[in-house]
Amino acid sequence: AQSVTQLDSHVSVSEGTPVLLRCNYSSSYSPSLFWYVQHPNKGLQLLLKYTSAATLVKGINGFEAEFKKSETSFHLTKPSAHMSDAAEYFCVVNPPTNFGNEKLTFGTGTRLTIIP
Amino acid sequence: DAGVIQSPRHEVTEMGQEVTLRCKPISGHDYLFWYRQTMMRGLELLIYFNNNVPIDDSGMPEDRFSAKMPNASFSTLKIQPSEPRDSAVYFCASSNRQGAVHNEQFFGPGTRLTVL
Numbered sequence: 001a002q003s004v005t006q007l008d009s010h011v012s013v014s015e016g017t018p019v020l021l022r023c024n025y026s027s028s029y030s031p032s033l034f035w036y037v038q039h040p041n042k043g044l045q046l047l048l049k050y051t052s053a054a055t056l057v058k059g060i061n062g063f064e065a066e067f068k069k070s071e072t073s074f075h076l077t078k079p080s081a082h083m084s085d086a087a088e089y090f091c092v093v094n095p096p097t098n099f100g101n102e103k104l105t106f107g108t109g110t111r112l113t114i115i116p
Numbered sequence: 117d118a119g120v121i122q123s124p125r126h127e128v129t130e131m132g133q134e135v136t137l138r139c140k141p142i143s144g145h146d147y148l149f150w151y152r153q154t155m156m157r158g159l160e161l162l163i164y165f166n167n168n169v170p171i172d173d174s175g176m177p178e179d180r181f182s183a184k185m186p187n188a189s190f191s192t193l194k195i196q197p198s199e200p201r202d203s204a205v206y207f208c209a210s211s212n213r214q215g216a217v218h219n220e221q222f223f224g225p226g227t228r229l230t231v232l
Contacts, residue, residue, distance in 0.1 A: 034220055036223075041228075042225065042226075043120075043207060043223040043224055043225045043226050044207070044209075044223040045223070046220045046222075049220055090159070094220075103161055103164070103172065104161070104221065106158065106159045108158055109158065109159075
């Protein structure tokens with residue numbers, strides 16, 4: 001079984017300040033982990049993914065995330081927030097393909113608001 | 117590549133009417149997923165296909181919902197009869213495998229369904 005917990009449903013930061021969106025996962029195997037972003041009235045877009053290679057993953061738009069197995073965390077960060085970062089962010093767990101289950105497990109989402 | 121294509125983008129219908137949502141996955145992808153997103157329930161997986169075959173439809177809410185994938189480039193999600201509680205944004209996504217790693221899902225822009 002696997003689960004994802006996004007610790008904050010809503011985060012507000014000022015433009016130009018760092019962003020931290022927290023995600024903890026639970027899995028009985030080594031999963032792949034993704035962060036998706038959803039802008040208002042848009043579909044979901046992949047920000048970055050971890051697939052058991054480097055633990056620090058860089059994504060688009062200056063975002064990065066670090067996989068910490070000991071803490072079962074995969075927090076998303078960005079050094080300096082931009083107004084265009086305002087969106088909903090989803091942390092997602094993906095099981096290995098040899099499990100015969102292709103279902104992703106989505107977190108409940110974190111809404112990021114950027115204050116001008 | 118045009119990405120995942122969904123039509124229509126918006127649909128407004130009256131209770132009791134039949135609704136058909138359409139999806140064209142990315143060429144070469146062998147997995148197709150249908151999701152529903154609402155404020156109350158977040159993102160829910162309804163059904164997914166592998167090589168045009170339905171693999172898991174446990175998320176389909178009830179018999180009023182049906183999905184087909186007649187070929188690798190087309191899928192439909194049908195609701196008959198529709199009810200106001202079906203109002204939601206419906207997303208289609210596609211993906212493929214690369215060895216033991218399951219690649220990320222690519223999402224379409226969604227169909228916003230309103231049932232009056």
